[in-house]
Amino acid sequence: MPSLPVLVLNSGSSSIKFSVYEAGDGERNKLFEGAVDGIGTDLGKFWIKDATGKRLVDQTPALPTRAVAFELVAKALNSEEFPTPAAIGHRMVCGGPTVLENQRITPELIDEMERYTAFAPLHTPIAVYIMREAARLFPGVPNFVCLDSYFHRTMPEVATHMPIPEEYSAMGVRRFGAHGISYESIVYQLQPNVPEKLIVAHLGNGASISAIRKGKCIDTSMGLTPTGGLISGTRTGDIDPGVLVFILHKIAEKTTSAVEAANQLEIGANKKSGLLGVSGVSNDMRDLREAIKAGNAKARLAVDKFTWTIAKWIGSFVAELGGLDMLVFTGGIGENDIDSRAEICAGLGALGIVLDAKRNNVRGPAVISAEDSPVTVRVIPPAEDLMIVNHVVRLMGE
Numbered sequence: 001m002p003s004l005p006v007l008v009l010n011s012g013s014s015s016i017k018f019s020v021y022e023a024g025d026g027e028r029n030k031l032f033e034g035a036v037d038g039i040g041t042d043l044g045k046f047w048i049k050d051a052t053g054k055r056l057v058d059q060t061p062a063l064p065t066r067a068v069a070f071e072l073v074a075k076a077l078n079s080e081e082f083p084t085p086a087a088i089g090h091r092m093v094c095g096g097p098t099v100l101e102n103q104r105i106t107p108e109l110i111d112e113m114e115r116y117t118a119f120a121p122l123h124t125p126i127a128v129y130i131m132r133e134a135a136r137l138f139p140g141v142p143n144f145v146c147l148d149s150y151f152h153r154t155m156p157e158v159a160t161h162m163p164i165p166e167e168y169s170a171m172g173v174r175r176f177g178a179h180g181i182s183y184e185s186i187v188y189q190l191q192p193n194v195p196e197k198l199i200v201a202h203l204g205n206g207a208s209i210s211a212i213r214k215g216k217c218i219d220t221s222m223g224l225t226p227t228g229g230l231i232s233g234t235r236t237g238d239i240d241p242g243v244l245v246f247i248l249h250k251i252a253e254k255t256t257s258a259v260e261a262a263n264q265l266e267i268g269a270n271k272k273s274g275l276l277g278v279s280g281v282s283n284d285m286r287d288l289r290e291a292i293k294a295g296n297a298k299a300r301l302a303v304d305k306f307t308w309t310i311a312k313w314i315g316s317f318v319a320e321l322g323g324l325d326m327l328v329f330t331g332g333i334g335e336n337d338i339d340s341r342a343e344i345c346a347g348l349g350a351l352g353i354v355l356d357a358k359r360n361n362v363r364g365p366a367v368i369s370a371e372d373s374p375v376t377v378r379v380i381p382p383a384e385d386l387m388i389v390n391h392v393v394r395l396m397g398e
Contacts, residue, residue: 003022003023003024003027004022004023004024004086004087005020005021005022005023005031005083005084005085005086006020006021006022006023006085006086006087006088006089006389006392006393007019007020007077007085007087007088007089007138008020008021008088008089008091008385008388008389009088009089009090009091009130009134010090010091010384010385010388011090011091011123011126011127011130012122012123012126014037014038014039014040014041015035015036015037015038015039016035016036016039016066016069016070016073016126016130017033017034017035018033018034018035018073018077019032019033019034019385020032020033020077020082020083020085021385021386021389022083023389023392023393028386028389028390029051030051030385031050031051031082031083032048032049032050032051032056032082033048033049033385034046034047034048034049034057034073034076035047036063036069036070036072036073038063039063039065039066039069040063040064040065041062041063041064042062042063042064043060044060044061044062044063044069045059045060046058046059046060046061046063046069046072046073047059048076056081057076059072066126066129066130067129067133070129070130070133070137071137074133074134074137074138078137078138084138084141085138085141086141087141087142087143087144087392087396088134088138088141088142088143088144088392089143089144089145089146089388089389089391089392090105090127090130090131090134090143090144090145090146090388091127091146091148091181091384091388092113092123092124092127092145092146092147092148093119093120093123093124093127093147093148093149093178093226094116094119094120094124094147094148094149094176094178094225095112095113095116095145095147095149096112096113096115096116096119096172097116097171097172097174098112098172099112099113099145099147100147100149100150100153101147101150102144102145102146102147102150102391102395103144103145103395104142104143104144104395105131105135105142105143105144105145107132107135109145110128110131110132113127113128113145114128116172118225119172119176119224119225120178120225120226121225121266121270122226122270122271123226131143131145142396144391144392144395144396146181146387146388146391146392147180148177148178148179148180148181148182149176149177149178149180150180150181150184151177151180151181151183151184151217152175152176152177152180152210152217152220153217154216154217154218155175155177155217155218155219155220156218159175159218159219159220160174160175160176161174161175162174162175162223162224173224174224175220175222175223175224176222176223176224177208177210177217177220177221177222177223178206178208178220178222178226179202179206179208179210179222179331180217181382181384181387181388182200182202182330182331182382182384183200183202183210183212183217183220184387185382185383185384185386185387186200186328186330186380186382187212187215188383188386188387188390189380189383190326190380194214194215195325195326195376196213196214196325197213197321197322197323197324197325197326198211198212198213198215198324198325198326198327198328199211199212199314199317199318199321199324199326199327199328200212200327200328200330201310201314201327201328201329201330201331201334201344202330202331202334202382203230203310203329203330203331203332203333203334203337203340204233204331204332204333204334205232205233205234205283205284205332206226206232206233206235207229207230207231207232207233207237207306207310207331207333208220208221208222208226208229208230209221209229209230209310209313209314209317210317211317211320211321213321218320218321219317219320221237221238221313223238227269227270229313230306230309230310230313231274231275231278231305231306231309232274232275232283233274233275233276233283233284234270234271234272234273234274234275234276234277234283235269235270235273235274236269236273236274236277237274237309239269244265244269247265247268248261248262248265251264251265275288275302275303275306278298278301278302278305279291279296279298279299279301279302279303280298281296281298281299281302285303285332285333285337285340288302288303289303289337289339303340303343304343306340307340307343307344310344311344311345311347311348314327314344314348314351314353315348315351318351324351324352324353324375325375325376326375326376326377326378327345327353327375327376327377327378328377328378328379328380329341329368329377329378329379329380330379330380330381330382331382334379335363335364335379335381336363336364338360338361338362338363341355341360341368341377341379342355342357342360345377351375352373352374352375353369353373353375353377354369354370354372354373354374354375355368355369355370355373355377356368356369356370356371356373362379364379364381365378365379365380365381366378366379
C-alpha cells in the first residue's frame with residue numbers, strides 16, 4: 001500500500017483533538033497533532049505542533065460554538081502547510097445497538113448513530129456533527145468510524161445483560177463500555193507478551209477499568225453510558241438507582257415538564273457530580289491535591305472516594321479473572337498522579353500488588369511494582385490515534 005496521510009479526529013464535550021499520520025506498509029509516522037480546547041467559552045486554545053514538538057499554530061480564539069472550533073481545524077488542515085488527508089478516522093464512544101463494527105461512514109450511518117445520543121450524551125452530538133462537517137469540508141475523502149465499544153464486544157452476555165425488564169433490553173439497553181480504543185492500544189503495546197490476566201485502569205476526567213483475558217475484554221466498569229462505573233471528574237459512576245429516582249422527584253416538584261426534569265437529572269449526573277460534586281472544588285485531580293495540602297476535608301473525601309472505588313473494582317476483577325498477572329495505569333491521572341496510584345494499590349498486597357515507592361515516583365511509562373511483587377504494575381500511555389489509523393488502513397483495504 002502506498003504511503004497516505006490519515007487524519008484522526010477525536011472530539012469531546014468541549015474539545016476537538018486531531019492528528020495526522022503518514023501510513024504505509026507497516027509504517028505509522030505522526031506528522032502533526034493539535035487541538036481546540038474551551039469550546040463554548042471566550043478562552044479557547046488552538047494549537048498544532050509537528051513531530052518534533054515545534055508549534056506551528058498557537059492561538060487563543062473565542063470558541064463560542066463547535067462550528068467555529070471545527071472551522072478553525074478544517075481551514076488550517078486544508079492549507080498548503082499540511083498534506084490533504086487521504087482518509088479520516090473518527091473516534092466514537094458508542095454507535096448504539098445496531099452499529100457494533102468499525103466501518104466506513106455514510107450519511108445513513110450517521111443518522112442511525114444519532115438515534116442513540118442518550119448512550120453517550122456528552123460525546124455523540126459533537127461526534128456526529130463533526131462527521132457531517134468533515135464530509136462537507138473534505139469532499140471526496142473517505143471517513144471511517146472507530147468505536148470505543150468495539151473492543152468490549154467480546155464480553156460475555158452475563159457481563160453485558162442488564163437486570164431490567166426485557167422490553168428495555170429489546171431497546172438496546174445493555175453494557176457497552178467505553179475507552180475501548182485506549183484499552184486496545186495498551187494490549188497492542190504489550191504485544192507479543194500480552195499477559196493472560198490483565199487489568200487496565202484508564203484514569204482521567206473520565207475513568208474506567210477493564211478486565212482482559214488473553215487480550216480480550218471480559219468485563220468493564222462503564223455500562224450503557226460513560227456515566228456508570230467508577231466515580232469520574234463530573235460523573236457519578238455506579239449509584240443506587242433509588243438516588244436518581246429521589247432526585248428526579250425533587251426536580252419534578254419544580255417543573256411540569258418531564259423532559260426538562262430528565263434533562264436536569266442528566267446534567268446533574270454527568271456534569272455536576274463525581275469529584276466535582278463531592279469536593280465542591282474541582283473535577284481536576286491537580287486542583288484537588290492542592291486543596292488537600294491546604295487542609296480541605298471535602299477534597300480529601302473526593303479523592304479517597306475515587307481511589308477506594310478503583311481498589312474495589314480491581315479486587316472484583318481479580319476474582320473474575322481468577323488471578324492477576326499485570327495491572328496497567330493509563331490516562332491523565334493514571335500516568336501522572338503518583339499519589340493516586342500509591343493510594344489505590346496501598347491495600348492490595350493480599351492480591352499480589354506491591355508498589356515500589358521510588359519506581360512509582362515517575363510520570364510517564366514505567367514499571368512501578370516492587371521486584372518481589374507477584375503482580376507486575378506498569379504505567380503505559382494510551383495510543384488511541386495510532387489504533388484509529390490502524391483500523392482506517394485495514395478498512396480501506398477491505
